[in-house]
Amino acid sequence: MFALTACRIFTGKGWLEQHAVIINNGRIQALVTEAELDARLVQYPQAGAIVCAGFIDLQLNGCGGVMFNSDISTATLAHMQRTNLASGTTSFLPTLITSPDIDMQTAVRVTRNFMAGHRHQVLGLHLEGPYLNVARKGIHPAAQVRALDAQMLDFLCQQADVLVKVTLAPECHAPEQIRKLVAAGVLVAIGHTAANYEQAEAGFAAGIGFATHLYNAMTPTLNGRSPGVVGAIYDNPRIYAGIIADGFHVHPANIRLAHQVLGERLCLVTDATAAAGAPTSLTEFDFCGTRVLIKDGQCVDEHGTLGGSALTMIEGVRYLVNTVGLSLSDALRMASHNPARAIGRDSDLGSIDAGKVANLVLLSPELEVLNTLVNGDFTAPMSTPMAIIKN
Structure with a gap:
């Protein structure tokens, strides 16, 4: 003591x-x-x-020169956890992006094994895809984007002890599929979606409770007649959202607006890749078969499409305070308290x-x-x- x-x-x-x-x-x-x-x-x-x-990162693809998709192993998770500590992150959700079924099954097993020996560090797995809308896939591999089938739905529902979050496009799935995941204890997130307002609302009614990287890879509010997914999120008092505060993904004014609307439902996330916390000698990395270049702190493919970020949580906190203009209290809440509440871990953490x-x-x-x-x-x-x- x-x-x-x-x-x-x-x-x-x-x-x-x-x-x-x-x-x-x-x-x-x-x-x-x-x-x-x-x-x-x-x-x-x-x-x-x-x-x-300690900070809680709900969306972490990789860091310190490694990617979870590239090496789905407990060694990768251990390396990510060690790297995280330098940025104040004590807990995280390893994020596996659009992959074959076998990789998702491996990720579940590996994450469960790591969690058994490292309490309160990896809090569970986040599957970002493959159940997306290919029109909003971003850097995800198009060949692997697909609808959720009955066999994998049953499998995922049986993994709720380790599967914390699944990001999907609700317009590509039946409400019954969403309801089944939610009933099993999985947090379903809207993301990589071309839904309109009504389709997003139908997903929320089915149980979607989170929005993956707000503003990015989702339909914006185009005008007064087309609220889009962003407008639907703002109009629903129950939805939490992650936001990437790195100066590239979201304009500071939009972060301020999101915070004004969502308050304690807005969570800082990094969407980090191998570039975060990596040696400066790292200039590129592989993201599921796509070559991603690191240029002035930004991660982009050869077409200029953003491929995750090089952000760490403490850098995000500083950006929220120094550039966005939030109070330190609000920035720290976005990095710890709000994420814990979003995934139902606030009785222990945050x-x-x-x-x-x-x-x-x-x-x-x-x-x-x-x-x-x-x-x-x-x-x-x-x-x-x-x-x-x-x-």
Whole structure:
């Protein structure tokens, strides 16, 4: 048991000064004033650092030079988890994009095996496709885009212990298929879709609860008569959405608008690829058979189509504060509290409360990652002052 002291604590609801976080057996035992601390308790003073819940990335294709699609293995997930820690991300959903059935089945098995030995790190699998609309496929391989068949529907419904989220195009599927996934406990997301407002609303009525990378690969609001998928999301008070705040995918004004409308239902996601957290020597990578180039922090194929991002969560938080103009509180909520709520994990993660898992990130006032804790364990050696882990 130990305490983090001399820090600014963002609980997810508000800020605490001159308070300490007491951690015991991997969980937060209490939040108390520093004056209340038992003098015999081990203390780690943080010299004014910010302590907040660890970031949760709900859409991560790869990072640190690797892609989950390219090597569906526990070694890849372990590498992604290690890479994430430098950007304050303590938990994530590995994302497998449009693939053959055998790859999806392998991803389920591999993710289940990793989760069994690494609690509260990989939170489950996200299948982004192949059940998309080819007209809005983006960089996904067209040859693999297809409708969800009965056999795979049954298989996916049996994997809800590990399959957290499935992104699909509702206009290409029957409402009964969506309802069956939702009834099994899978979060269904709308994405890579050419749906109109009415088709999107029908998907929401069937149980869709999330929108994958808001604005990207979906029909926009064209005019007052055509709200599109974006308008349908804004018009439904139940839908959560992920948004990529990297300066390439979404204009800052549209991020501000999304936040004004969705509030705590808006989640920062990276949609990151091998480029995120990778050595600067990496200039290209393979994305399901497509050569993707890294140019000035942007990931594009030879036609200029965006192929994921090079974004890390801490870079996204800084962008939300410094460029979009959100408050630090709102940016941190978008990186931790909101994602936890979106996938139903807020009883354990996403905020600092007694009884919750001690997955935490320590930040400098300049929003550099100083250290992280996973299940109450520091992931970098502690000293006073502590060493800074640069992105």
